[in-house]
Amino acid sequence: MLGTKSYIAKSVESMQPSGIRKFFDLAAGMEGVISLGVGEPDFVTSWSAREAAILSLERGLTSYTANAGLLELREEVSGYMNNRFHVSYQPKEEIILTVGASQALDLALRAILDPGDEVVIVEPCFVSYAPLVELAGGKSVTVETTSDQQFKLQAAALEQAITSKTKALLLCSPNNPTGAQLDKKDLEEIAVIVKKYDLLVIADEIYAELAYDIPHTSIASLEGMRERTILINGFSKGFAMTGWRLGFICAPSELAAAMLKIHQYAMMCASTPAQYAALEALKTGMKDVEEMKKDYRRRRNYIVQSFNDMGLDCHTPGGAFYVFPSIRSTGLTSEQFAEELLKEQKVAVVPGSVFGNSGEGFIRCSYASSMEQLQEAVKRINCFINNR
Known part of the structure; x- marks a missing residue:
């Protein structure tokens, strides 16, 4: 000391x-x-993604990209989200490449929270959620789920946790640590409550590709939810790219612009070779x-x-x-x-x-x-x- x-x-x-x-x-x-x-x-x-990163280095593509990331990659992300999860985002104004989904979550929370704002977190949940809310000046309010309900958030329980200070719901499906997956009906019931109380949703969908029995449904794809959802995804889990540290945010332009301001000062941009690897992964890695x-x-x-x-x-x-x-x-x-x-x-x-x-x-x-x-x-x- x-x-x-x-x-x-x-x-x-x-x-x-x-x-x-x-x-x-x-x-x-x-x-x-x-x-x-x-x-x-x-x-x-995948080898093709690794080779793309190597080629980018051999070509000397080692400088900064645009703050939001390579436009070509954002365009590919836009097509991927539309084709796989039926939700459309504009590459130039609504997509940001981040240093993993973890940074994306940090950006989302810091962009929307004022001191004392509450965020509803669904437990059991990933260990970083509550600390990141608190570091952003907010307060986490937990809603517990049970094994009897396969650890799925119940709309009634969500409604009971909402107060006049609640600004957002942080939702992870498929879930870490339980593996719980919310189906379309589950999400529709949750969306009714979210719209009733005029909340935002931060949707952590990093495990979207790893859904085994039914296709993943993004809450942003539901009627009236795209405009109130910050969707977080990335390449770590589904594309086996954890060490590359590359995620992305999809959000309405007003929210994306706020997050980009923080990203510009805190991180500048995501890794350039990682972006070229991810571009190839989306093109050939499915x-x-x-x-x-x-x-x-x-x-x-x-x-x-x-x-x-x-x-x-x-x-x-x-x-x-x-x-x-x-x-x-x-x-x-x-x-x-x-x-x-x-x-x-x-x-x-x-x-x-x-x-x-x-x-x-x-x-x-x-x-x-x-x-x-x-x-x-x-x-x-x-x-x-x-x-x-």
């Missing part, structure tokens, strides 16, 4: 470190660990996406059945690459279960409690691992349970 006073902002000083990172750090120092905690694909980026999805679906079915067979109730998630089994029957808290499983059987999972109060009694397991690793992890978890 430089002096007697604290130089750390109070909002940061009171912030808890990521609960996911804690278990990654514990596992990192152990040999022979199988990690079901990682939230990224085990596939590599076959790879479908192959990945097919393999994820097979793994999902295996691990859901395995957890249910060993007595850990597990609903079948509609999307993403996580399962969220209940461990209440063991009598352990989710953190105890995760710590003891790691120590005794060298399997890393994430305790559900890090995703909010309604996550207690559950663990998050990623099936973005090879089938061989999943099979071995299932054996070890089964042994852990049977030895208790």
Whole structure:
């Protein structure tokens, strides 16, 4: 410390470190660990996308792009969103390329929140949601979901959480950590409440490509919702491009302009080689996406059945690459279960409690691992349970 006073902002000083990172750090120092905690694909980026990035470097395309990103890529994103999810955005004024979907979420919150504004967050939820709301000066208000309802947000519960200070709903479907997917009917019921109270929706749709049983529906595609939705997506999950750090925002021009102002000062633009890789991924990579999805679906079915067979109730998630089994029957808290499983059987999972109060009694397991690793992890978890 430089002096007697604290130089750390109070909002940061009171912030808890990521609960996911804690278990990654514990596992990192152990040999022979199988990690079901990682939230990224085990596939590599398609060769055509990697080659496009290499070619861009060989051609010397290493300068800044426009703040909003390469226009050619924004045009391709526009076509992709229209063709895949039936929602249309103007490339020049309504699409921004960002440094991952995480930066997109930060931009959205900072652009719309004044001090004291409330954002409704659906739990269990990704660990960054509440901290990012608070860093933007807002207040997070949680709505809990339950396994009985397959962790889907109920419109009635949403309405009960709304106050005169509520400005937005932050919605993630398919969901991290539960894999819950909201279908069109679910979203239509939610949209009625959103319009009734004149709210914005920040729609985190980063797992949109990883929907296994029914096609993904974007809430922005519903009548009257495009103009009140900030849609966030990217290339990390569906295109196996986590390390490239490239996401995008689609929003009405007035909202997009506000976010672009922040982006100009905070980030300038997204990585140029990453943008060329993403451009190629959209043009030629959909076959790879479908192959990945097919393999994820097979793994999902295996691990859901395995957890249910060993007595850990597990609903079948509609999307993403996580399962969220209940461990209440063991009598352990989710953190105890995760710590003891790691120590005794060298399997890393994430305790559900890090995703909010309604996550207690559950663990998050990623099936973005090879089938061989999943099979071995299932054996070890089964042994852990049977030895208790």
